[in-house]
Amino acid sequence: MKLLKSNPVLTLFNDYIVDSPAPSNISYLWNFGSLLGICFIIQIITGVFLAMHYTPNIDLAFLSIEHIMRDVNNGYIIRYMHANGAGFFFICVYIHIAKGIYYGSYRKPRVFLWTIGVIIFFLMIIIGFLGYVLPFGQMSLWGATVITNLCSAIPWIGTDLVNFIWGNYSVSNATINRFFSLHYLLPFVLAALVILHLIGLHQNGSNNPLGISSNVDKIPFHPYFSYKDYVGFFSFFLIFFYFVFFTPNLLVEPDNYIPGNPLVTPTAIVPEFYLLPFYTILRSIPNKLLGVIGMVAAILIFLILPFVDISNVRSTQFKPLFKLFFYIFVVNFLILGWIGANHAELPFTIIGQYSSIFYFSYFLFIIPLLGIIENTFSSIITKNNTPLFYFLNHKL
């Protein structure tokens, strides 16, 4: 027997990315899973090299970044790859999530897969935030101050908890040290979750654009989708390296090139662009504690998708109303991001509030309601007993 199929370790490799049965009809939107793997590898490799030259000390952190940029051989490439890589990581993860929502990939029997995915997303946000603090520019310091202060909204233990996180009475040397430690550690936790995500995926196989079982028409992952993934990789690197080499600071806040100064607050404290939608939800709720709960809920609300979507049909391709509202949801998400980049003043605050209400309504009211409406229509049309209806309804 081939070594690939007999060796206990190579068997896993074979079962996951060589002989793995994949639906024949999955589109380029299914490339983003492997692209996220590539993003993760880029971040790990560049991160390890950055850590060789970075100094997690409040007096030296900013200078060590400048040292990497100016003195370390190709250090500027490594650092720009890491900084832009984070942005690309989140762009890919947003497209990956949007694909999951559009094609109903969260639904039974892939609830476990979806749940692990949401946890990965949450952890990614934490890791991204921790990393943004490390250069210790103005936005690092003040971003860290704002976000860690959110914990102070927790009743009773809030203030103590914030001091515990800081290791001091403000963002200080102890804070930056532990943030570096955690920024190095948590990606390994993320890697473990990614393996769980892959195990979850291979329990039931990939979903496909039609949303019906593809068991009658599978093809091996290699060569069909390994090569299709390469096309994605090359397209990704083309865009990624355009950013790295030609506009490396487009996605970065200029204020972060000013050393962190506790005596000077920047006029606007904004997180990285990929966290802006959640930042808007935080700012849209006037009460501090409720704002924090709202922001965390905005991320974790993805977990309820499998339970609120009661439609008989999985793929949005066959759900016109659902499709219309899906695009409105996407646009609303973009509006939330745009509002987050603006000052907290009229009319942006009020737009942000309406957008936040729509964001939560989408999950809590609109999706269940659309399910009821579209199920009713499909029942009327198909009279519940035609083969088509049975096929769509039967154990998808």
Place this chain on the structure above:
Amino acid sequence: MAGGYSGWWGRMGGPKEKGFITYTLSPFELKPMKGVLKNGPANVVRRTARQLPYVVPSLILLISVYSYGKKRSAYLHSKAGHAEAH
């Protein structure tokens, strides 16, 4: 390996499989680019146009909210806007 819903080759969990035929096409028989110039553009236009009714309303929403926000913000920062606010 890979139990659960979708089985491995030969026990996929679909209808009973029988009469397996394995075949390949010679690269000379494959025509991956067939009709790409003749039918391709028309297909792209038709398929894109069919999605427009779903996408355009949200795009209109995006543009109108964005331009309203920009305009209103500019007005509130103008002399007239300041006068209105106070």
